Amino acid sequence: MSAIVEVRDIHKRFGENEVLKGVSFEIRKGEVVAIIGQSGSGKSTALRCINHLETINNGSIKVCGHEIGSPRIDLRQLRQDVGIVFQSYNLFPHLTVRQNIMLALRHVKKMARTACEERAERVLRMVGLWEKADNYPEQLSGGQQQRVAIARSLAMEPQVMLFDEVTSALDPQLTGEVLRVIEDLASRGMTMILVTHEMAFARRVADKVIYMYQGLVWETGGPEILDNPQTQELRDFVGTGL
Amino acid sequence: MDSFTFVQFEYMLKGVGWTLILSAISFVLGSVGGFGVMLARVSQIAAVRFVTSFFIQVIQGIPLLVLLFIVYFGVGIFGLSVPPLVAASIALMIYVSAFLGEIWRGSVQSVEKTQWEASECLGFTRWQSLRLVIIPQAIKLSLPSTVGFLVQVIKSTSLASVVGFVELTRAGQIINNSLFQPFLVFALVGVLYFFLCYPLSMWSRAMERRLNVGNR
Numbered sequence: 001m002s003a004i005v006e007v008r009d010i011h012k013r014f015g016e017n018e019v020l021k022g023v024s025f026e027i028r029k030g031e032v033v034a035i036i037g038q039s040g041s042g043k044s045t046a047l048r049c050i051n052h053l054e055t056i057n058n059g060s061i062k063v064c065g066h067e068i069g070s071p072r073i074d075l076r077q078l079r080q081d082v083g084i085v086f087q088s089y090n091l092f093p094h095l096t097v098r099q100n101i102m103l104a105l106r107h108v109k110k111m112a113r114t115a116c117e118e119r120a121e122r123v124l125r126m127v128g129l130w131e132k133a134d135n136y137p138e139q140l141s142g143g144q145q146q147r148v149a150i151a152r153s154l155a156m157e158p159q160v161m162l163f164d165e166v167t168s169a170l171d172p173q174l175t176g177e178v179l180r181v182i183e184d185l186a187s188r189g190m191t192m193i194l195v196t197h198e199m200a201f202a203r204r205v206a207d208k209v210i211y212m213y214q215g216l217v218w219e220t221g222g223p224e225i226l227d228n229p230q231t232q233e234l235r236d237f238v239g240t241g242l
Numbered sequence: 243m244d245s246f247t248f249v250q251f252e253y254m255l256k257g258v259g260w261t262l263i264l265s266a267i268s269f270v271l272g273s274v275g276g277f278g279v280m281l282a283r284v285s286q287i288a289a290v291r292f293v294t295s296f297f298i299q300v301i302q303g304i305p306l307l308v309l310l311f312i313v314y315f316g317v318g319i320f321g322l323s324v325p326p327l328v329a330a331s332i333a334l335m336i337y338v339s340a341f342l343g344e345i346w347r348g349s350v351q352s353v354e355k356t357q358w359e360a361s362e363c364l365g366f367t368r369w370q371s372l373r374l375v376i377i378p379q380a381i382k383l384s385l386p387s388t389v390g391f392l393v394q395v396i397k398s399t400s401l402a403s404v405v406g407f408v409e410l411t412r413a414g415q416i417i418n419n420s421l422f423q424p425f426l427v428f429a430l431v432g433v434l435y436f437f438l439c440y441p442l443s444m445w446s447r448a449m450e451r452r453l454n455v456g457n458r
Binding site: 051053077079080083084086088090091092094103104107108152153156 | 365
Protein backbone atom coordinates (compact mmCIF):
# COMPACT_ATOMS: atom_id res chain seq x y z
CA MET A 1 0.00 0.00 0.00
CA SER A 2 1.18 3.49 -0.75
CA ALA A 3 1.96 6.17 1.80
CA ILE A 4 -0.83 8.51 2.83
CA VAL A 5 1.58 10.81 4.67
CA GLU A 6 5.08 11.40 3.32
CA VAL A 7 7.38 13.65 5.29
CA ARG A 8 10.71 14.35 3.56
CA ASP A 9 13.60 16.06 5.26
CA ILE A 10 11.59 18.86 6.86
CA HIS A 11 13.27 21.71 8.70
CA LYS A 12 11.54 24.18 10.97
CA ARG A 13 13.07 27.16 12.69
CA PHE A 14 11.54 29.44 15.30
CA GLY A 15 13.89 32.40 14.97
CA GLU A 16 17.38 31.15 15.77
CA ASN A 17 16.11 27.92 17.22
CA GLU A 18 15.96 25.02 14.77
CA VAL A 19 13.28 22.71 16.11
CA LEU A 20 13.19 20.21 13.23
CA LYS A 21 16.53 19.40 11.62
CA GLY A 22 15.60 17.18 8.73
CA VAL A 23 12.75 14.89 9.74
CA SER A 24 11.50 12.17 7.37
CA PHE A 25 8.92 9.45 7.81
CA GLU A 26 6.13 7.72 5.94
CA ILE A 27 2.76 6.53 7.07
CA ARG A 28 0.58 4.09 5.19
CA LYS A 29 -3.18 3.97 5.13
CA GLY A 30 -4.62 2.35 8.23
CA GLU A 31 -1.42 2.62 10.22
CA VAL A 32 -1.30 3.87 13.78
CA VAL A 33 1.91 5.72 14.46
CA ALA A 34 3.10 6.96 17.83
CA ILE A 35 5.63 9.77 17.94
CA ILE A 36 7.44 9.83 21.26
CA GLY A 37 10.29 11.83 22.72
CA GLN A 38 11.26 14.34 25.39
CA SER A 39 9.62 17.76 25.59
CA GLY A 40 11.30 19.99 23.06
CA SER A 41 12.28 17.13 20.76
CA GLY A 42 10.07 18.64 18.04
CA LYS A 43 7.37 15.96 17.99
CA SER A 44 4.38 18.31 18.35
CA THR A 45 5.88 20.71 15.83
CA ALA A 46 6.30 17.88 13.33
CA LEU A 47 2.66 16.92 13.83
CA ARG A 48 1.45 20.50 13.40
CA CYS A 49 3.43 20.81 10.17
CA ILE A 50 1.41 17.95 8.70
CA ASN A 51 -1.80 19.98 8.59
CA HIS A 52 -0.04 23.27 7.98
CA LEU A 53 -0.60 24.79 11.41
CA GLU A 54 3.14 25.43 11.26
CA THR A 55 4.85 26.23 7.99
CA ILE A 56 8.03 24.35 7.18
CA ASN A 57 11.24 26.14 6.16
CA ASN A 58 12.64 23.30 4.04
CA GLY A 59 11.66 19.85 2.84
CA SER A 60 8.34 18.55 1.65
CA ILE A 61 5.21 17.00 3.07
CA LYS A 62 2.61 15.15 1.06
CA VAL A 63 -0.67 14.31 2.82
CA CYS A 64 -3.63 12.64 1.10
CA GLY A 65 -2.42 14.03 -2.21
CA HIS A 66 -1.93 17.56 -0.89
CA GLU A 67 1.53 19.00 -1.45
CA ILE A 68 2.11 21.14 1.64
CA GLY A 69 4.11 24.25 0.90
CA SER A 70 2.81 24.39 -2.66
CA PRO A 71 1.36 27.85 -3.31
CA ARG A 72 -1.72 26.28 -4.87
CA ILE A 73 -2.61 24.12 -1.90
CA ASP A 74 -6.29 24.05 -0.95
CA LEU A 75 -5.95 24.50 2.80
CA ARG A 76 -9.65 24.01 3.48
CA GLN A 77 -9.67 20.67 1.67
CA LEU A 78 -6.49 19.64 3.49
CA ARG A 79 -8.13 20.44 6.84
CA GLN A 80 -11.11 18.29 5.91
CA ASP A 81 -8.88 15.37 5.01
CA VAL A 82 -6.69 15.70 8.08
CA GLY A 83 -8.36 15.98 11.49
CA ILE A 84 -6.53 17.12 14.60
CA VAL A 85 -7.27 16.85 18.30
CA PHE A 86 -5.43 19.13 20.72
CA GLN A 87 -4.15 18.78 24.25
CA SER A 88 -6.46 21.58 25.40
CA TYR A 89 -9.59 20.18 23.61
CA ASN A 90 -10.43 23.61 22.12
CA LEU A 91 -14.18 22.99 22.06
CA PHE A 92 -16.32 26.04 21.33
CA PRO A 93 -17.55 27.10 24.78
CA HIS A 94 -20.60 29.00 23.52
CA LEU A 95 -22.09 25.94 21.79
CA THR A 96 -23.52 22.70 23.10
CA VAL A 97 -21.79 19.41 22.41
CA ARG A 98 -24.14 18.69 19.52
CA GLN A 99 -23.68 22.19 18.05
CA ASN A 100 -19.92 21.86 18.38
CA ILE A 101 -20.06 18.83 16.14
CA MET A 102 -22.63 20.17 13.70
CA LEU A 103 -21.08 23.59 13.09
CA ALA A 104 -18.43 22.51 10.60
CA LEU A 105 -20.74 19.94 9.01
CA ARG A 106 -23.22 22.73 8.30
CA HIS A 107 -20.86 25.47 7.22
CA VAL A 108 -17.87 23.63 5.77
CA LYS A 109 -19.39 20.41 4.42
CA LYS A 110 -22.68 22.23 3.68
CA MET A 111 -24.68 19.20 4.79
CA ALA A 112 -28.44 19.34 5.37
CA ARG A 113 -29.53 19.80 8.96
CA THR A 114 -31.01 16.32 9.37
CA ALA A 115 -27.89 14.71 7.93
CA CYS A 116 -25.78 16.73 10.38
CA GLU A 117 -27.95 15.63 13.26
CA GLU A 118 -27.69 12.00 12.28
CA ARG A 119 -23.95 12.17 11.97
CA ALA A 120 -23.60 14.03 15.29
CA GLU A 121 -25.59 11.27 16.96
CA ARG A 122 -23.46 8.57 15.35
CA VAL A 123 -20.10 10.02 16.41
CA LEU A 124 -21.35 10.88 19.88
CA ARG A 125 -22.54 7.30 20.37
CA MET A 126 -19.15 6.14 19.16
CA VAL A 127 -17.39 8.06 21.94
CA GLY A 128 -20.13 7.15 24.41
CA LEU A 129 -21.44 10.67 25.02
CA TRP A 130 -24.77 10.78 23.23
CA GLU A 131 -26.54 11.57 26.49
CA LYS A 132 -24.42 14.73 26.83
CA ALA A 133 -25.43 16.11 23.42
CA ASP A 134 -27.21 19.13 24.86
CA ASN A 135 -24.67 19.98 27.54
CA TYR A 136 -22.18 22.78 27.25
CA PRO A 137 -18.47 21.92 27.31
CA GLU A 138 -17.96 23.52 30.74
CA GLN A 139 -20.45 21.03 32.19
CA LEU A 140 -18.27 18.09 31.16
CA SER A 141 -15.13 16.59 32.69
CA GLY A 142 -11.82 16.97 30.89
CA GLY A 143 -11.99 13.41 29.61
CA GLN A 144 -15.50 13.91 28.29
CA GLN A 145 -14.52 17.18 26.62
CA GLN A 146 -11.63 15.45 24.91
CA ARG A 147 -13.93 12.68 23.69
CA VAL A 148 -16.25 15.33 22.25
CA ALA A 149 -13.26 16.93 20.54
CA ILE A 150 -12.41 13.56 19.01
CA ALA A 151 -16.03 13.12 17.91
CA ARG A 152 -16.04 16.60 16.38
CA SER A 153 -12.97 15.83 14.34
CA LEU A 154 -14.24 12.37 13.45
CA ALA A 155 -17.55 13.75 12.18
CA MET A 156 -15.69 15.43 9.32
CA GLU A 157 -14.67 11.93 8.18
CA PRO A 158 -10.99 12.72 7.78
CA GLN A 159 -8.61 10.29 6.14
CA VAL A 160 -5.94 10.87 8.75
CA MET A 161 -6.28 11.93 12.36
CA LEU A 162 -3.59 13.71 14.33
CA PHE A 163 -3.55 13.58 18.13
CA ASP A 164 -1.37 16.15 19.83
CA GLU A 165 -0.71 14.93 23.41
CA VAL A 166 -4.43 14.55 23.91
CA THR A 167 -4.19 13.01 27.37
CA SER A 168 -1.46 15.22 28.81
CA ALA A 169 -3.91 17.51 30.59
CA LEU A 170 -5.92 14.66 32.10
CA ASP A 171 -5.53 12.68 35.30
CA PRO A 172 -4.89 8.94 34.92
CA GLN A 173 -8.50 7.90 35.40
CA LEU A 174 -9.76 10.21 32.64
CA THR A 175 -6.81 9.32 30.42
CA GLY A 176 -8.12 5.77 30.24
CA GLU A 177 -11.50 6.69 28.79
CA VAL A 178 -9.89 8.83 26.08
CA LEU A 179 -7.37 6.14 25.19
CA ARG A 180 -10.16 3.58 24.87
CA VAL A 181 -11.84 5.79 22.26
CA ILE A 182 -8.58 6.08 20.32
CA GLU A 183 -8.04 2.35 20.54
CA ASP A 184 -11.53 1.79 19.22
CA LEU A 185 -10.73 4.04 16.25
CA ALA A 186 -7.54 2.10 15.64
CA SER A 187 -9.51 -1.13 15.47
CA ARG A 188 -11.81 0.47 12.89
CA GLY A 189 -8.81 1.06 10.65
CA MET A 190 -8.42 4.82 11.05
CA THR A 191 -5.02 6.17 10.05
CA MET A 192 -3.67 7.99 13.07
CA ILE A 193 -0.57 9.81 14.21
CA LEU A 194 -0.32 10.23 17.95
CA VAL A 195 2.15 12.39 19.79
CA THR A 196 2.00 10.83 23.20
CA HIS A 197 3.68 10.26 26.54
CA GLU A 198 1.71 7.09 27.19
CA MET A 199 4.35 4.42 26.58
CA ALA A 200 2.18 1.47 27.49
CA PHE A 201 -0.52 2.71 25.16
CA ALA A 202 1.95 3.26 22.31
CA ARG A 203 3.27 -0.25 22.79
CA ARG A 204 -0.22 -1.74 22.68
CA VAL A 205 -1.86 0.25 19.89
CA ALA A 206 0.84 1.57 17.58
CA ASP A 207 1.96 -0.25 14.44
CA LYS A 208 4.97 1.98 14.29
CA VAL A 209 6.87 4.04 16.82
CA ILE A 210 8.94 7.08 15.92
CA TYR A 211 11.35 8.25 18.58
CA MET A 212 12.41 11.87 18.13
CA TYR A 213 15.46 13.36 19.74
CA GLN A 214 16.61 16.98 19.40
CA GLY A 215 14.72 17.64 16.19
CA LEU A 216 15.62 14.37 14.45
CA VAL A 217 14.03 10.98 14.00
CA TRP A 218 16.41 9.05 16.21
CA GLU A 219 14.96 5.60 16.09
CA THR A 220 11.97 4.11 14.35
CA GLY A 221 10.37 0.71 14.05
CA GLY A 222 7.61 -1.48 15.43
CA PRO A 223 6.53 -1.14 19.05
CA GLU A 224 9.18 -3.69 19.97
CA ILE A 225 11.84 -0.96 19.80
CA LEU A 226 10.49 0.22 23.13
CA ASP A 227 11.48 -3.10 24.70
CA ASN A 228 14.70 -3.38 22.81
CA PRO A 229 16.08 0.11 22.03
CA GLN A 230 19.03 0.32 19.68
CA THR A 231 20.22 3.74 20.79
CA GLN A 232 21.37 4.94 24.20
CA GLU A 233 18.98 7.93 24.02
CA LEU A 234 15.87 5.79 23.58
CA ARG A 235 17.14 3.40 26.25
CA ASP A 236 17.41 6.37 28.64
CA PHE A 237 14.03 7.72 27.58
CA VAL A 238 12.21 4.43 28.01
CA GLY A 239 14.12 3.90 31.26
CA THR A 240 12.90 7.16 32.76
CA GLY A 241 9.38 6.35 31.66
CA LEU A 242 9.23 3.23 33.77
CA MET B 243 -40.05 87.01 36.66
CA ASP B 244 -41.47 83.65 35.74
CA SER B 245 -41.14 80.77 38.11
CA PHE B 246 -40.47 77.14 37.40
CA THR B 247 -43.71 75.41 36.53
CA PHE B 248 -44.91 72.27 34.91
CA VAL B 249 -44.59 73.93 31.51
CA GLN B 250 -40.82 74.23 31.98
CA PHE B 251 -40.59 70.71 33.27
CA GLU B 252 -42.48 69.40 30.29
CA TYR B 253 -40.06 71.25 28.02
CA MET B 254 -37.21 69.54 29.85
CA LEU B 255 -38.76 66.11 29.42
CA LYS B 256 -39.00 66.80 25.72
CA GLY B 257 -35.28 67.52 25.90
CA VAL B 258 -34.81 64.12 27.55
CA GLY B 259 -36.61 62.60 24.59
CA TRP B 260 -34.25 64.26 22.11
CA THR B 261 -31.24 63.23 24.19
CA LEU B 262 -32.44 59.64 23.98
CA ILE B 263 -33.11 59.90 20.25
CA LEU B 264 -29.68 61.37 19.54
CA SER B 265 -28.04 58.75 21.78
CA ALA B 266 -29.87 55.95 20.00
CA ILE B 267 -29.00 57.24 16.52
CA SER B 268 -25.33 57.72 17.44
CA PHE B 269 -25.15 54.38 19.09
CA VAL B 270 -26.80 52.44 16.29
CA LEU B 271 -24.85 54.15 13.50
CA GLY B 272 -21.71 54.05 15.61
CA SER B 273 -22.17 50.32 16.17
CA VAL B 274 -22.30 49.71 12.44
CA GLY B 275 -19.21 51.86 11.97
CA GLY B 276 -17.54 50.32 15.00
CA PHE B 277 -18.10 46.83 13.64
CA GLY B 278 -16.36 47.89 10.44
CA VAL B 279 -13.52 49.46 12.42
CA MET B 280 -13.15 46.25 14.45
CA LEU B 281 -13.05 44.11 11.29
CA ALA B 282 -10.47 46.42 9.74
CA ARG B 283 -8.36 46.33 12.91
CA VAL B 284 -8.17 42.51 12.88
CA SER B 285 -7.64 42.38 9.11
CA GLN B 286 -4.81 40.30 7.72
CA ILE B 287 -3.87 43.18 5.43
CA ALA B 288 -1.36 45.42 7.20
CA ALA B 289 -2.31 48.53 5.23
CA VAL B 290 -5.96 48.25 6.29
CA ARG B 291 -4.92 47.86 9.94
CA PHE B 292 -2.58 50.83 9.67
CA VAL B 293 -5.10 53.18 8.09
CA THR B 294 -7.79 52.26 10.61
CA SER B 295 -5.41 52.65 13.48
CA PHE B 296 -4.54 56.13 12.20
CA PHE B 297 -8.25 57.01 11.99
CA ILE B 298 -8.75 55.88 15.58
CA GLN B 299 -5.73 57.86 16.80
CA VAL B 300 -7.04 60.99 15.10
CA ILE B 301 -10.57 60.67 16.48
CA GLN B 302 -9.40 59.80 19.96
CA GLY B 303 -7.03 62.76 19.85
CA ILE B 304 -9.70 65.35 19.05
CA PRO B 305 -12.19 66.60 21.67
CA LEU B 306 -15.73 65.64 20.70
CA LEU B 307 -16.72 69.29 20.95
CA VAL B 308 -14.19 70.19 18.25
CA LEU B 309 -15.33 67.26 16.12
CA LEU B 310 -18.88 68.62 16.36
CA PHE B 311 -17.75 72.06 15.19
CA ILE B 312 -15.78 70.53 12.33
CA VAL B 313 -18.79 68.59 11.09
CA TYR B 314 -21.33 71.37 11.67
CA PHE B 315 -19.31 74.24 10.17
CA GLY B 316 -17.13 72.08 7.92
CA VAL B 317 -20.09 70.85 5.91
CA GLY B 318 -21.09 74.50 5.51
CA ILE B 319 -17.93 75.17 3.52
CA PHE B 320 -19.32 72.95 0.79
CA GLY B 321 -22.37 75.16 0.63
CA LEU B 322 -24.58 72.68 2.44
CA SER B 323 -26.40 73.58 5.57
CA VAL B 324 -27.26 70.62 7.73
CA PRO B 325 -29.75 70.58 10.58
CA PRO B 326 -28.14 70.37 14.03
CA LEU B 327 -29.51 66.84 14.56
CA VAL B 328 -27.80 65.57 11.41
CA ALA B 329 -24.50 67.27 12.20
CA ALA B 330 -24.56 65.99 15.77
CA SER B 331 -25.44 62.48 14.61
CA ILE B 332 -22.59 62.39 12.12
CA ALA B 333 -20.03 63.68 14.62
CA LEU B 334 -21.19 61.28 17.32
CA MET B 335 -21.28 58.38 14.90
CA ILE B 336 -17.64 58.97 13.97
CA TYR B 337 -16.71 59.29 17.62
CA VAL B 338 -18.64 56.16 18.67
CA SER B 339 -17.25 54.13 15.74
CA ALA B 340 -13.68 54.78 16.78
CA PHE B 341 -14.21 53.95 20.45
CA LEU B 342 -16.54 50.97 20.01
CA GLY B 343 -14.24 49.62 17.29
CA GLU B 344 -11.38 49.58 19.77
CA ILE B 345 -13.47 48.06 22.56
CA TRP B 346 -14.62 45.28 20.23
CA ARG B 347 -11.19 44.69 18.76
CA GLY B 348 -9.94 44.14 22.30
CA SER B 349 -12.70 41.60 22.93
CA VAL B 350 -12.09 39.75 19.67
CA GLN B 351 -8.40 39.55 20.41
CA SER B 352 -8.97 38.35 23.95
CA VAL B 353 -10.73 35.22 22.70
CA GLU B 354 -8.12 32.50 23.00
CA LYS B 355 -5.86 31.92 19.99
CA THR B 356 -6.60 28.20 20.21
CA GLN B 357 -10.21 28.90 19.21
CA TRP B 358 -8.93 30.30 15.92
CA GLU B 359 -6.73 27.26 15.53
CA ALA B 360 -9.56 24.83 16.22
CA SER B 361 -11.87 26.47 13.70
CA GLU B 362 -9.13 26.72 11.11
CA CYS B 363 -8.49 23.00 11.53
CA LEU B 364 -12.15 22.22 10.91
CA GLY B 365 -11.90 23.92 7.53
CA PHE B 366 -13.66 27.22 8.30
CA THR B 367 -12.63 30.27 6.31
CA ARG B 368 -11.31 33.21 8.28
CA TRP B 369 -14.64 35.02 7.98
CA GLN B 370 -16.57 31.91 9.10
CA SER B 371 -14.27 31.48 12.09
CA LEU B 372 -14.82 35.10 13.04
CA ARG B 373 -18.56 34.98 12.56
CA LEU B 374 -19.38 31.56 14.00
CA VAL B 375 -16.73 31.05 16.66
CA ILE B 376 -14.87 34.21 17.67
CA ILE B 377 -17.50 36.98 17.60
CA PRO B 378 -20.15 35.08 19.62
CA GLN B 379 -17.57 34.67 22.38
CA ALA B 380 -16.27 38.23 21.99
CA ILE B 381 -19.77 39.71 22.35
CA LYS B 382 -20.11 38.21 25.79
CA LEU B 383 -16.74 39.63 26.79
CA SER B 384 -17.50 43.07 25.36
CA LEU B 385 -21.00 43.62 26.79
CA PRO B 386 -20.04 45.30 30.07
CA SER B 387 -17.69 47.81 28.44
CA THR B 388 -20.09 48.40 25.55
CA VAL B 389 -22.94 49.31 27.91
CA GLY B 390 -20.48 51.34 29.99
CA PHE B 391 -19.59 53.25 26.85
CA LEU B 392 -23.27 53.82 26.07
CA VAL B 393 -23.42 55.82 29.31
CA GLN B 394 -20.56 57.99 27.99
CA VAL B 395 -22.47 58.51 24.76
CA ILE B 396 -25.62 59.68 26.55
CA LYS B 397 -23.61 62.22 28.50
CA SER B 398 -21.66 63.25 25.41
CA THR B 399 -24.84 64.18 23.54
CA SER B 400 -25.03 67.22 25.85
CA LEU B 401 -22.28 68.72 23.67
CA ALA B 402 -24.71 68.82 20.75
CA SER B 403 -26.26 71.80 22.55
CA VAL B 404 -23.45 74.00 21.18
CA VAL B 405 -24.65 73.57 17.60
CA GLY B 406 -28.14 74.52 18.67
CA PHE B 407 -29.69 71.09 18.98
CA VAL B 408 -32.30 71.25 21.72
CA GLU B 409 -31.66 68.18 23.80
CA LEU B 410 -31.74 68.07 27.60
CA THR B 411 -28.82 70.43 28.27
CA ARG B 412 -29.90 72.96 25.67
CA ALA B 413 -33.44 72.82 27.03
CA GLY B 414 -32.02 73.66 30.45
CA GLN B 415 -30.11 76.61 29.03
CA ILE B 416 -33.20 77.96 27.30
CA ILE B 417 -35.32 77.67 30.42
CA ASN B 418 -32.61 79.31 32.48
CA ASN B 419 -32.40 82.20 30.03
CA SER B 420 -35.93 83.15 30.94
CA LEU B 421 -35.99 82.16 34.61
CA PHE B 422 -32.43 83.04 35.77
CA GLN B 423 -32.43 80.20 38.27
CA PRO B 424 -29.33 78.33 37.13
CA PHE B 425 -28.85 76.27 40.26
CA LEU B 426 -32.36 74.87 40.25
CA VAL B 427 -32.48 74.32 36.51
CA PHE B 428 -29.12 72.64 36.05
CA ALA B 429 -29.48 70.57 39.21
CA LEU B 430 -32.68 69.24 37.70
CA VAL B 431 -30.92 68.62 34.37
CA GLY B 432 -28.23 66.71 36.26
CA VAL B 433 -30.80 64.61 38.08
CA LEU B 434 -32.48 63.71 34.80
CA TYR B 435 -29.15 62.63 33.25
CA PHE B 436 -28.46 60.59 36.34
CA PHE B 437 -31.73 58.72 36.00
CA LEU B 438 -30.89 57.91 32.39
CA CYS B 439 -27.37 56.72 33.11
CA TYR B 440 -27.54 55.07 36.51
CA PRO B 441 -29.57 51.99 35.48
CA LEU B 442 -27.21 51.39 32.58
CA SER B 443 -24.16 51.67 34.82
CA MET B 444 -25.69 49.20 37.23
CA TRP B 445 -26.50 46.82 34.40
CA SER B 446 -22.96 47.05 33.09
CA ARG B 447 -21.52 46.34 36.54
CA ALA B 448 -23.84 43.39 37.08
CA MET B 449 -22.76 41.90 33.76
CA GLU B 450 -19.12 42.41 34.63
CA ARG B 451 -19.59 40.60 37.92
CA ARG B 452 -21.30 37.71 36.19
CA LEU B 453 -18.54 37.50 33.62
CA ASN B 454 -15.87 37.36 36.31
CA VAL B 455 -17.74 34.63 38.11
CA GLY B 456 -17.77 32.65 34.87
CA ASN B 457 -14.04 33.06 34.46
CA ARG B 458 -13.16 31.86 37.91
